[in-house]
Amino acid sequence: MSDKAAPPDERADEGADARVDLPLLRIAFILVLGTFMATVDATIVSVGIDTLSQDFGASVTEIQWVSTAYLLAVVTAVPASGWLADRFGGRRTWLVAVGVFLLGSLLCALAWSATSLIVFRVLQGLGGGLLPATGQALLARIAGRERTGRVISVVSVVPLLSPVLGPLVGGAILGAAPWPWLFLVNLPIGAAAILLARRYVPAVPSAPQRTPFDRRGAALLSPGLAVLVFGLTEVSHGRPLPAAVGIAGGLGMLAAFTVHGLRTRHTPLVDPRLFARPPFGAAALALLVLGASVFGTMFLLPLYLQTGRGLSAWESGLLLAPQGLGAAAGSVLVNRTIDKVAPRTLVVTGIALIFVGTVPFTQLGHQLPDLAIAVALAVRGIGMAMIGAPVMNIVYSRIAPAEIPRAAGALNLLNTVGGSLGTAALAVVLQNRLAARGPDISGPDISAAFADTFWWVLVFCLLAAAGATRLPRTHVRTP
The missing domain is CATH 1.20.1250.20 (MFS general substrate transporter like domains)
Structure with a gap:
C-alpha cells in the first residue's frame, strides 16, 4: 500500500x-x-x-x-x-x-x-x-x-x-x-x-513539501534532552556532581535550540512557537505535569510497598492494579463524554480526582490499609484518563493535518520529560526526608518519609490545574 x-x-x-x-x-x-x-x-x-x-x-x-x-x-x-x-x-x-x-x-x-x-x-x-x-x-x-x-x-x-x-x-x-x-x-x-x-x-x-532535516536543531535538541534526563536520573541516584553537570548542560543546549528554532528560516525539528499558540501551551503544561504525577507516583509507591511493607514485586504489582482498572473505566467515561463536555471541564475534573486520590498517600505514616490504597489508586486512574485524551483531542482537532506529526512528537516528548522530571524531584525529596530521620530509620519512619514526599505530588496537581484553566471552554474547531 x-x-x-x-x-x-x-x-x-x-x-x-x-x-x-x-x-x-x-x-x-x-x-x-x-x-x-x-x-x-x-x-x-x-x-x-x-x-x-x-x-x-x-x-x-x-x-x-x-x-x-x-x-x-x-x-x-x-x-x-x-x-x-x-x-x-x-x-x-x-x-x-x-x-x-x-x-x-x-x-x-x-x-x-x-x-x-x-x-x-x-x-x-x-x-x-x-x-x-x-x-x-x-x-x-x-x-x-x-x-x-x-x-x-x-x-x-x-x-x-x-x-x-x-x-x-x-x-x-x-x-x-x-x-x-x-x-x-x-x-x-x-x-x-x-x-x-x-x-x-x-x-x-x-x-x-519536503523540508530539509534540521541538523543543527537535532544536534542541540536530542542530545540536550538526553543530557538533561541523564542529569535528572543522577539526581535520583544521589550523585550530585554528574547531576549538576547534566542538568546545566542539558538546559544550556535546550536554550540554544530555542534560540535556533526562533531564528531559523527553515522548519525546526520542534517549533518553539507551537507552545505559544493557544491552546497548545496549556495542553503541553497539563501533559508535562501529568507525566510527573503518573511516573513520579509509580516510582514512589512500588518502592514504599517493597521497602516499607516488605511486599514482593508481584504483590506490589497486584496492589497497584486498581489504578489500571480505574484508567480503563475512565477511558470509557471519556469516550462517551469527550464530544459533549467542555475540554476544560474534563481536564480540571481529572486533576481534581488525581488530587483526591493522592491525599490518602500523605497519611502513609498511619499505616494506611491496603483497601484504602487500592481505592485511592482507582480514583487516580479515572482522573488520569480524563486528562490525556481531552488534551490530545484539543491539539489534534485545532491544527492542520500536516502539523499533526510534529505536534504529536512534541506532546509525547513533554510527557516523557515530565515523567523524568517528576521522578527525579520526588527522589530528591524522599532522600531528604529519609535522611532527616537519621541513619537508624525504622518501618514507621520510612512510611512517614514517603507520606511527606506525596505532598509534593499534590503540588504537581495544583500546577496542572493552573495550566488547565487556560484550556478552551467550548469545542471550537478549525474550519
Whole structure:
C-alpha cells in the first residue's frame, strides 16, 4: 500500500461522521500494540535488575543503565518522529520503528554482558521512542477531526497502564522463565502488529513539501534532552556532581535550540512557537505535569510497598492494579463524554480526582490499609484518563493535518520529560526526608518519609490545574 493514498483525515471530515466504526477500532488496536510494547518495556525491566546483576556479575549501579539507556534513547528519538513521518509517511515510519524495536529486543535477549545489553537497549529505545508519537499522529489523521477525540480516548489508556503492567508482567515472566524472556515476549506482539498493519492500516501521505532535516536543531535538541534526563536520573541516584553537570548542560543546549528554532528560516525539528499558540501551551503544561504525577507516583509507591511493607514485586504489582482498572473505566467515561463536555471541564475534573486520590498517600505514616490504597489508586486512574485524551483531542482537532506529526512528537516528548522530571524531584525529596530521620530509620519512619514526599505530588496537581484553566471552554474547531 503506497504512502501516496488520499488523506484519510480529509475523507473523514467531508462526511462529518463522528462514529467510531469497527475498521477504525481495528486500526486503533493495531497501532496501540506498538505503544504498548514501547511503554511497558520502559518499566518491565525494573523488576529484573537484581537478576541481571547476578547473571552478568555487575553492580546494581552498572546494571541500572539498562533502564537509563532505554530512557535516554527514547527522548533522543522522539523529536525526530515528526520529520520522519513528514518525509517518509506515518505508516512507513511506524513499521520501520516496530522493526527496529524488535531487532533491539532480540539482541537484548542474546546479550552476553551488561555492556552489550546496555548497547542493545539503546537500539530498542530508538525504535520505541518513535512508536507512541507516530502511532498517535497516524491514528489522528486516519480518524479525522470529527472522530479523533473518541478514538484517542480509547488508546490513550495504554500509556497510563504501562507503569502498572510493566513490573507486574516482568515479575510474572521472571517467576516462570529466565530473564531473556523479558525481551523475547515482544517478538510475537511486534510481528503480529507488523502483519496486521500492512493489511489493515491505510497509508497517510507524506508532507507535500519536503523540508530539509534540521541538523543543527537535532544536534542541540536530542542530545540536550538526553543530557538533561541523564542529569535528572543522577539526581535520583544521589550523585550530585554528574547531576549538576547534566542538568546545566542539558538546559544550556535546550536554550540554544530555542534560540535556533526562533531564528531559523527553515522548519525546526520542534517549533518553539507551537507552545505559544493557544491552546497548545496549556495542553503541553497539563501533559508535562501529568507525566510527573503518573511516573513520579509509580516510582514512589512500588518502592514504599517493597521497602516499607516488605511486599514482593508481584504483590506490589497486584496492589497497584486498581489504578489500571480505574484508567480503563475512565477511558470509557471519556469516550462517551469527550464530544459533549467542555475540554476544560474534563481536564480540571481529572486533576481534581488525581488530587483526591493522592491525599490518602500523605497519611502513609498511619499505616494506611491496603483497601484504602487500592481505592485511592482507582480514583487516580479515572482522573488520569480524563486528562490525556481531552488534551490530545484539543491539539489534534485545532491544527492542520500536516502539523499533526510534529505536534504529536512534541506532546509525547513533554510527557516523557515530565515523567523524568517528576521522578527525579520526588527522589530528591524522599532522600531528604529519609535522611532527616537519621541513619537508624525504622518501618514507621520510612512510611512517614514517603507520606511527606506525596505532598509534593499534590503540588504537581495544583500546577496542572493552573495550566488547565487556560484550556478552551467550548469545542471550537478549525474550519
